[in-house]
Amino acid sequence: MRLTLRQLRVFRAVCESRSYSRAAEEMALTQPAVSLQIRQLEELVGQPLFEYVAKKLYLTPAAEALLKASEDIFGRLESLDMQLSDLQGSLQGQLNLAVESSAKYLVPHLFAAFRAQHPEVSLQLVVVNHAQAVRRLSISRDDLLIMSQVPSELALNFYPFLNNPIVAVAPPWHPLCARPNLRLQDLTDFPLLLREPGSGTRRAGEEYCHQKRAHFAETLEIGSTEAQLQAVIAGLGLALLPRHAASLELATGQLRELPVEELPLYHSWCLVHTEGKRLSPVARAFETFIRAERAKISALAERFSGRLTEKPAAG
Template sequence: MPYSLSQLLNRLSFRQLQVFRTVYQRHSYSRAAEELGLTQPAVSAQIRQLEQALGQPVFEYVGKQLYVTAAGEQLMLVVRSIFTDLERLQMELDELQGQVRGELRLAAVSTAQYVVPYLLEGFLKEYPQVSVRLRVVNRAQATERLQENRDDLIIMGMVPDSRSLSSMPFLDNEMVAVVRADDPLRYQQSLTPQPFLDSGLLIREPGSGTRLALEDWCARKRLSLNPKMELGSNAAIKHGVLAGLGVAVLPKLSVSAELRLRELAVLQLDGFPLRRSWCTVYPSSKHPTPVMQAFLDYVRSNLNSLHTRIYGDIPDP
């Protein structure tokens, strides 16, 4: 039988909740013990005490696989909120002392991973006491993480159409038509987009932001899109072009090294580059932490210099 609220307050501890959160995140008692510097029996004992207080199991084993119960999922929603509020409190106390210190949790879609280091370089110089946790995800995962409020900010291109999200565009995402340097298409006169698209197009999986942008542009221009091959990442597509498998439309920044080395070339086609904006995105109902607000302010105040820093040394076609 579960305890009353007053009994829960007497029996629960932040240590138990911390242990629970770590087991939940690591999907393992042993990995949680290693991260927390505890023995596995100590982790098991903390979870048992937590389950006794709740009157329900939060984890269960099926075979050798650890699963989270329905009660565990509900508890995680509360635990995530508690620890987020504690982190915000710590940051706000630091801010009262004139310091910006704490963790910035970022998630970036794969096309934006090339941009984030440029953002962080100057920001961390200005705020050296901030630590950053960055996850690279696909667009579907980014949308899911937004819904679950798992990060401070998401950096993505095609923002879901929702009034419940706050977004700030900060940089053009230039998507260019890319071929291998020795591709005969480079020397065709008056090449138009459709023959290029019909020349063995390598493309991302359905739902990818890069693919959605290309599909949207083709629909507006009434061009047909018949991909030769689907690949799961921009890096795989880039190497496919290098290997001679076909052509592609890729973020310019993702092929910058190959353009400098003249291993790849950008075709000058009508309508290209396609332009979308990278944006910082978070739920509108979210109250920014001091660290999160400092990052947003930094990006906003450096909009004019970002394009030059990021694209300035990439050769033109």
């Protein structure tokens, strides 16, 4: 098979965008040029790679297999580039990292601490919800992934490295803020603001409320954590959120953490990759950093505790 790297790059762009026109725009090509590359690739493979169903583009089994192989090919090339840099005495290259959306507040600070040790490493950060994270793991799309609920149905290596406390938040004028002790059941008289289906935080909160028999009569769906925070501040309802995600609003008094007896609900942030995955030197170095710097990571996480920290006085 005389596949070319260019054909594989075009193929990956179509897989990621599920659109010939968007792939053409991303690759700075015309749509006919993209179609030609895919047609040539299908002739080499001997099978169709894509099919349209109800005007949506889907990958065939052959495309799924080719995508997995292409990820391995490009991963090995990137690893080679990093190894050659390593032989020259410095760690260089790019860390391809995906994180669940509620971890996006913490992870840039985590990477900055890592980059202080390896200044020539760059970052490609993709923010996803839990369902998207599981899909990316199934095709080994990223070097590493940070998530809080590791799926048991996939063969994965994972390392828990930090608590992810989920708490109940309300605006400071809310009547529940005046009560010193609450049960989860006390919250159910008020609307609960939920993330979109596929969110790990939503799933964890719903499962926990069901377990505790706390059933909310009214829920509102909010499509992002930022919008959820603003909706709580606006008085549209309560929310169950990772404390890290609401730290600024809690520290500045825009929100209050409710003293619910059954909360926080604790999960752990985990560093995850597929079992048997060949990690690049940069990915290996980041994994080593996460395992070795627990004290530094805990200190970083303290910034997201919801408490304001005073700057040291000048002079």
